[in-house]
Amino acid sequence: MEKCWANILGNCDGGISREHIVSKSLFTGTEIDVKGFAWCKEESKRIGIEGITKKCLCRKHNSELAHLDAAAGHAFNVLRQQTKLYNERAKVPDKKFKKITFSINATSLEKWLLKTLLNFTYNSEYFIGYESNETGRPSEHLxxxxxGIESFRDNNGMYVAYKEGGVINSCDTVQFAPIIKDNKYIYGGKFSFRGILLFIDITPGGMNVPFEDIPGTTEEWRNIYMSKKFKQIKARHGKKISHVVNFKWV
Ligand SMILES: [Zn+2]
Incomplete structure (x- = not known):
């Protein structure tokens, strides 16, 4: 029988439900490029959000995590808006504008990224997290x-990756790729959303190698800086600040 990935908590209820791996309300575009699994090892496959469902959580645990979907939905909406605003304002450099302040709940976004990584990798041929003792299953810690029962260890958690000069790539796709160590362990997940790169790190002790050293790293993830407990995106046009996005760690 299908199990809930949170069954380690011991209080599953309501039966297993078929869930969208990526909360479908998050994306106005309904496709995501996925790369790195057995079925999309060499090149990314574009799949519809509607099409990727899995029996991975019981109804009780799914509903207990609904607030993460809502917070991530809000965060992605803000990121979408800020990319749009940046591009619009870049087109009319001489026009006056007001500084706009956005904020997102970074703590919930971080947990949502981990939840989505678990949804993607659950029932796969990999151990999910270095402390997992069964393939296709997450460790109890994760x-x-x-x-919210335990905290991320060491340097694990969400990183925002950015390039020199803070250029926001305006590409309009959503991408996901797992980091797989020794063809055995899931060590993290890379998400790209409207040019914003987010990495969820679950490596032992925190990731200490640049992405360049990992085979299959795409151009987008080369020559980047990674920031933990990221505080703020500050978008400028010339010397003027167009807008900021505050990451609130609560
Ligand atoms: Zn459950």
Whole structure:
């Protein structure tokens, strides 16, 4: 029988439900490029959000995490808006504009990224997290982090990756790729959303190699800086600040 990935908490209820791996309300574009699994090892496959469902959570645990979907939905909406605003204002450099302040709940976004990584990799041929003792299953620690019972260890958690000069690539796609160590362990996940790169790190002790050293790293993830507990996106046109996006860690 299908199991809930949070069954380690021991209080599953309501039966298993078929869930969208990526909360479908998040994306106005309904496709995502996925790369790195057995079925999309060499090149990314474009799949519809509607099409990727999995029986991975019981109804009780799914509903307990609904607030993460809502927070991530809000965060992605802000990121979408800020990219749009940046591009619009770049087209009319002489026009006066007001500085706009956005904010997102970074703590919930971080947990949502981990939840989505678990959804993607659940029932795969990999151990999810270095402490997992069964393939296709997450470690107890990771499940507890998502439910707020434990905290990320060491340097694990969400990173925002950015390039020199802070250029925001305006590409309009959503991408996901897992980091797989020794063809055995899931060590993290890379998300790209409207040119914003987010990395969820679950490596032992925190990731200490640049992405350049990982085979299959795409151009987008080369020559980047990674920032932990990221505080703010500051978008400028010339010397003027167009807008800021504050990442609130609560
Ligand atoms: Zn459950």
């Amino acid at each position: 499940v507890k982090v998502i439910f």
